[in-house]
Amino acid sequence: MDPRRRMQLYRTMHLWHWISAAVCFAALALFTVTGITLNHADAISARPAVSTGTAQLPDALRMKLAKGSAESPAPPTDISSWAEDAFKLSLRDATAEWSEDELYISAPGPGRDAWVSIDRASGAAKFEATDRGWLAYFNDLHKGRNTGITWKIFIDVVAAAVLFFSITGLLLLWIQARQRKSTWPLVGGGIALVTALMIFFAH
Numbered sequence: 001m002d003p004r005r006r007m008q009l010y011r012t013m014h015l016w017h018w019i020s021a022a023v024c025f026a027a028l029a030l031f032t033v034t035g036i037t038l039n040h041a042d043a044i045s046a047r048p049a050v051s052t053g054t055a056q057l058p059d060a061l062r063m064k065l066a067k068g069s070a071e072s073p074a075p076p077t078d079i080s081s082w083a084e085d086a087f088k089l090s091l092r093d094a095t096a097e098w099s100e101d102e103l104y105i106s107a108p109g110p111g112r113d114a115w116v117s118i119d120r121a122s123g124a125a126k127f128e129a130t131d132r133g134w135l136a137y138f139n140d141l142h143k144g145r146n147t148g149i150t151w152k153i154f155i156d157v158v159a160a161a162v163l164f165f166s167i168t169g170l171l172l173l174w175i176q177a178r179q180r181k182s183t184w185p186l187v188g189g190g191i192a193l194v195t196a197l198m199i200f201f202a203h
Helices: 003-039 059-066 077-087 134-143 149-176 183-201
Strands: 049-056 095-098 102-106 112-119 124-131
Touching: 003 134, 003 149, 049 077, 059 077, 077 102, 077 112, 077 124, 149 183
Parallel strands: none
Antiparallel strands: 049 124, 095 102, 102 112, 112 124
């Protein structure tokens, strides 16, 4: 390759490499640390905080509940609002399961679980919320568990940016390989190490 074109390619790859590194830094640091905590989850003890409660659905809402159906996967807005006020919890993005006897509202989130059950005949309501702590919260963010569509899209964008970061890094290695003879042996050794670990040790 012409030296001038080679230098121009080097400068372009260097620019894209550090820009992608800057954009990915916070997310990559988060996923790296939570990758370690997930890998050692059994060794990290945690005590979930469980809270429960009961309440009585107002008569106006109880009549609406008695006539409800399973046509919508989301719970009725006014009933959700009442439950949030009564139990001091968030039912954002909650799902509803209807049966002849009850309305069951499930609202899991990263690091937590919550549900509300309302008897369709009597209007008696009860709830249970479990908070598994900050570590579970960040681990669930890593896995995209109960995080909503926006966070899952963010994970995909970060993955694409990290892949771009890796590709630009590889191109930088290729450009500098003439001056650094150990470049390709090190790259090949890294590939061989990952392959060996996958084949022989990842059972």
